[in-house]
Amino acid sequence: SVPGSARRDWKPVADAVREEYLWAWRQYVERALGADHIKPISGGREDFFVEGHSVGLSLVEAVDTLWLMEADAEVAQAVQWIVDDLDFDIDAPFQVFETNIRVVGGLAAAYHCTGDQRLLERAEDVADRLLPAFTQSPTGLPYRYVNLATGAVSDPETNIVEIGTYIVEFGVLSQWTGDNRYYDLAKRAMRVAYDKRTELGLLPHDINAETGRWRNRQATVGPPGDSYYEYLWDGFRLFGDPELKQWYDTLTGAILSEQAERHDGMLWFPQVDAFTGEVLSREQSVLAGFYAGLLAESGHVAEGRAYHDAFTAVQERFGVIPTSVDYSTMTATRVDTALRPEFADSALMLWLATGDEVFRERARTHFENMVATSKTTYGFASLTDVTAEPPSQEDTCPGYWWSEQMKYYWLLFSDTPRLDYRDNYLSTEANLLRGARR
Numbered sequence: 001s002v003p004g005s006a007r008r009d010w011k012p013v014a015d016a017v018r019e020e021y022l023w024a025w026r027q028y029v030e031r032a033l034g035a036d037h038i039k040p041i042s043g044g045r046e047d048f049f050v051e052g053h054s055v056g057l058s059l060v061e062a063v064d065t066l067w068l069m070e071a072d073a074e075v076a077q078a079v080q081w082i083v084d085d086l087d088f089d090i091d092a093p094f095q096v097f098e099t100n101i102r103v104v105g106g107l108a109a110a111y112h113c114t115g116d117q118r119l120l121e122r123a124e125d126v127a128d129r130l131l132p133a134f135t136q137s138p139t140g141l142p143y144r145y146v147n148l149a150t151g152a153v154s155d156p157e158t159n160i161v162e163i164g165t166y167i168v169e170f171g172v173l174s175q176w177t178g179d180n181r182y183y184d185l186a187k188r189a190m191r192v193a194y195d196k197r198t199e200l201g202l203l204p205h206d207i208n209a210e211t212g213r214w215r216n217r218q219a220t221v222g223p224p225g226d227s228y229y230e231y232l233w234d235g236f237r238l239f240g241d242p243e244l245k246q247w248y249d250t251l252t253g254a255i256l257s258e259q260a261e262r263h264d265g266m267l268w269f270p271q272v273d274a275f276t277g278e279v280l281s282r283e284q285s286v287l288a289g290f291y292a293g294l295l296a297e298s299g300h301v302a303e304g305r306a307y308h309d310a311f312t313a314v315q316e317r318f319g320v321i322p323t324s325v326d327y328s329t330m331t332a333t334r335v336d337t338a339l340r341p342e343f344a345d346s347a348l349m350l351w352l353a354t355g356d357e358v359f360r361e362r363a364r365t366h367f368e369n370m371v372a373t374s375k376t377t378y379g380f381a382s383l384t385d386v387t388a389e390p391p392s393q394e395d396t397c398p399g400y401w402w403s404e405q406m407k408y409y410w411l412l413f414s415d416t417p418r419l420d421y422r423d424n425y426l427s428t429e430a431n432l433l434r435g436a437r438r
């Protein structure tokens with residue numbers, strides 16, 4: 001039922017992924033239950049959003065991954081913790097973008113997989129606490145922070161990712177609750193930025209939420225531009241909104257004609273001046289690797305393949321892709337890397353779009369190299385230097401590890417009956433919002 005022929009037996013790899021994940025889950029439960037992060041070297045606890053106010057982030061991010069792995073006892077334990085112990089009435093400023101993609105999205109995915117109404121109620125509760133960031137804004141571009149208890153908003157110095165990565169999570173809430181406020185607020189913010197595109201059809205990435213004025217000239221498909229483009233396409237795919245597709249096609253056409261560059265026979269996307277098209281930087285963030293998958297999903301399969309080929313060259317050179325490289329010299333401009341999932345994200349998207357086994361091979365290497373370099377006493381650790389022998393580790397594990405690369409590997413290798421491989425949707429945080437087969 002999956003695309004392409006299973007020419008080799010991937011089950012051993014799928015079993016290894018599930019074994020590593022459930023081992024890491026047991027360490028988290030025993031040592032850091034309820035913490036945003038486990039500290040994988042020391043076994044300690046770490047807050048992500050606000051010091052002293054963990055919201056069980058890694059647990060919230062793990063629910064749908066556990067469910068897809070048929071770890072149903074672990075799912076039940078996680079849901080029980082959410083119902084008993086997760087309270088968003090916190091008098092502190094939370095980052096609106098990160099809270100949406102990780103917490104609203106994680107709870108929405110948990111609801112989609114389990115059907116437990118209490119999880120939808122929690123998703124609505126935290127989403128409602130984010131709305132003042134939109135409704136208090138004179139332009140409709142949301143502020144970056146909101147106090148979850150008081151609704152006080154702050155920091156208008158934002159970017160297109162943080163004003164434009166909501167329509168998926170807000171859209172399914174509108175669909176599931178019948179309240180269109182969520183969708184309308186999310187789409188309005190995207191429209192404001194789109195309407196300010198330059199003559200070339202490109203977007204700078206920094207903008208002021210109070211004045212609506214651009215704060216810089218640089219366009220990028222990496223952070224903080226990436227998921228604005230992703231969510232235009234995803235919003236069209238999930239909700240069929242033709243305007244979102246028109247905006248996506250216009251901006252993507254400009255990116256492919258004005259920004260794409262061939263270098264040493266490989267396809268790259270330098271940062272350019274959005275007004276003139278002048279190349280500003282040939283630095284490529286590992287986060288930009290998601291774009292290979294987005295291009296393939298949205299009909300630009302050749303470009304998507306070519307961009308993944310480029311990042312495969314980086315993986316082959318460094319073993320683990322560094323936070324950023326200069327592709328004109330193939331040197332790392334930052335040697336650290338925080339367990340970033342994007343290469344595996346686009347490998348899954350390209351495999352689903354083409355059925356080509358090469359993407360499973362590439363993802364297998366990504367998994368094996370991650371285990372070899374990041375696995376430590378109580379879990380998996382970010383790296384401070386991928387070029388060191390052996391690569392040096394940092395005592396932290398990001399929340400997205402629990403939602404992203406381990407889920408991408410599992411879906412690539414397991415052929416799980418819990419996913420509709422022909423019609424599914426994973427958010428930018430890999431939250432499953434369509435395609436769960438209960």
Ligand SMILES: O=C1NC[C@H](CO)[C@@H](O)[C@@H]1O
Nearest residue numbers: 227287340341400428429
């Ligand atoms: O869209 C995102 N950006 C950064 C993280 C992964 O690198 C994660 O939160 C998500 O994939």
Ligand SMILES: [Ca+2]
Nearest residue numbers: 227290428429
């Ligand atoms: Ca992402």
